[in-house]
Amino acid sequence: MATVKTATPVETRSLPPRILHGGDYNPEQWEHIPGTWDDDVRLMRLAGVTAASVGIFSWARLEPEEGRYDFGWLDRIVELLHGAGVRVFLATPSGAKPNWLALKYPEVRRCQPTGQREHQAGRHNHCPTSPVYRAKVQAINERLAVRYGAHPALALWHISNEYNGYCHCNLCFAAFQRWLEQRYGTVDALNRAWWTAFWSHTYRRFDEVTFIDGSVNGLWLDWKRFMSEQTADFLRAEIEPLRRHAPQVPVTTNFMGTYEGLDYQRLADVCDVTCWDSYPGWHGPATAGRADGEAEVALNTAFHHDLCRGFKRRPWILMESTPSHVNWAAVSRPKAPGMHRLASLQAVAHGAEAVCYFQWRKGLGGTEKFHGAVVDHVGHEHTRVFGEVAALGRDLRQLDALVGAKVGARAAVLYDWDNRWALEQAGMMRNQGKNYVETCLEHYRPLWRRGVAADVIGVQTDLSAYRLVIAPMLYMLKPGVAGRLEAFVRDGGVLLATYLTGLVDEHDLCFTTGRPGPLRQVFGVWAEETDAPEPGAVRLLPVAGNALGLTAAGQGGVFCDLVHAEAADVLATYGDEWYAGRPAVTLNRYGKGMAVYLATRPDAAFLDALTDRLLAAAGIEPALPTALPSGVNAQWRGDCLFLMNFSRGPRRIEIGNGWQDRLAGGTVPAALDLPAHGAFVLSRGGTPPAES
């Protein structure tokens, strides 16, 4: 396996200075229906489309037989789009393999964990190791780069599509064995790291690693790391010819939020810009009967937007969203009037520099023919969905000045793939309801409710930009992480960690220094045991006159660390069980900052109150001095304040005088009425509170 090196991404590889608007466009599906392409271009102008992702699944059309390429149709499409002022996000076609390739070279098809080779079917299922696949992909990518790399319409390389999944073929295992050898040097070191004397799993040679045994936790974890690394290496291989022929064009690959299988940070590091495909369940079961309407879905979506921004802490691209509904969910309802505008502006508020769709035009056949699209089967512009998309296009044109504008978050929530994998796989006192991702979201909720901008970041990220760092369930402390957190607190930061912090090192081997391991001094606590009662089963009682000013009692449960406050002050104690009176929340002043240990999973109100006190301690202001009405969110980006009403009813906000409406123009009243699903983008010329 050749490891391909590419140059470090540079800032000069940037997107056009516009908030782009467009989506996945599959003209090859329409070649046999005359006039469709011309009509597409006419409709794109009407919809204010400025970008189109082309070629994502076009391999069979671009290379119909091995080594016989046909770019004529793509030449024509690129010129048509260029003539209409539409920038091209040109995809590399590796997301789906043509039949000739999959049948002639079986090794490009994946193997299941059982070793069984897959049939040629579906998509997103190539072997990331196969030298044949890499060579074929590089050959076509190179031709694309030579042919279109200097074309003025080309704005971005869209690499493959939603990389996902694993391959268990012999090639992958051989590469894994070499990766392990590089990582551990000797098989003894591997045996120690994986604790293989357990159940007699000792390996004698690296080539004995031929099956992913979930009972060997270290192996399980290293396999996921390797598959992430192998995918990143495949991505580097895809990029290599593009960089060689078109070094000025930025590259991206589209993510799927917190998709479990791949450590996206490793992929993001290879790209110039990050992007993701966002399909929130608007109007779905999570919203039924709720006065705050879509707020739960909006909160979840915001978290994922902030994760996509957090990879590089730079603006990002909403690469896919549906203008209506999807076709793969149990139930997916069309976006109600106004919802599309609201959801799209939410993405821009969180740093998006493009709002794109899957898909431009609904195919007449195939499994996605009933997926929402800008252009319906009926083929004209006189549909509700088209009208909403076109109106959004006009709005986005008003926001071009936001390109490059930062969100400037002072708060961060840590989210880490290694930690998630290890925590989810570890058998412990409670295996039901660990809910790592959901817990990160619960900690993000109080920030979102106040319109406090937050980056969702990995544990390797530099923390100097933040005043508050929230580290939910940081079970694994990889090398350097504890040191960075310690320095953050010492330098004046406010750090919140929770139950199950600091149990294991990078190999999932337990620390012997007492939990939270290398953070014991920073938090001034030792967590000796953990109980696992039902949610809310144990009362949480604030200590009179506690340093953070917590006053309201709450309920804890799920996990209850039984903590000794060695140096920390106790802010709240447990009110029930045999550990009543013992610490539930502690605060340790350390250096110039403070480290707060939350020993249990509290109810939402308690967590909200605690986070409120931490924000105050960190000196982080909410988006507006007034509390936001239920279902309303506010986010600053650059000099713009986005006010978004996710509830089903009108909401009034007292924002005071002097605000300009950036979309409609003019000023807005001091008592601003937001209709249901309404959104405003305002500015007043001053410096926003959260800007860096």
Ligand code: GLA
């Ligand atoms: C993903 C894919 C698209 C399409 C959409 C449908 O995001 O990238 O090709 O299948 O899902 O929602």
Ligand code: ZN
């Ligand atoms: Zn393979």
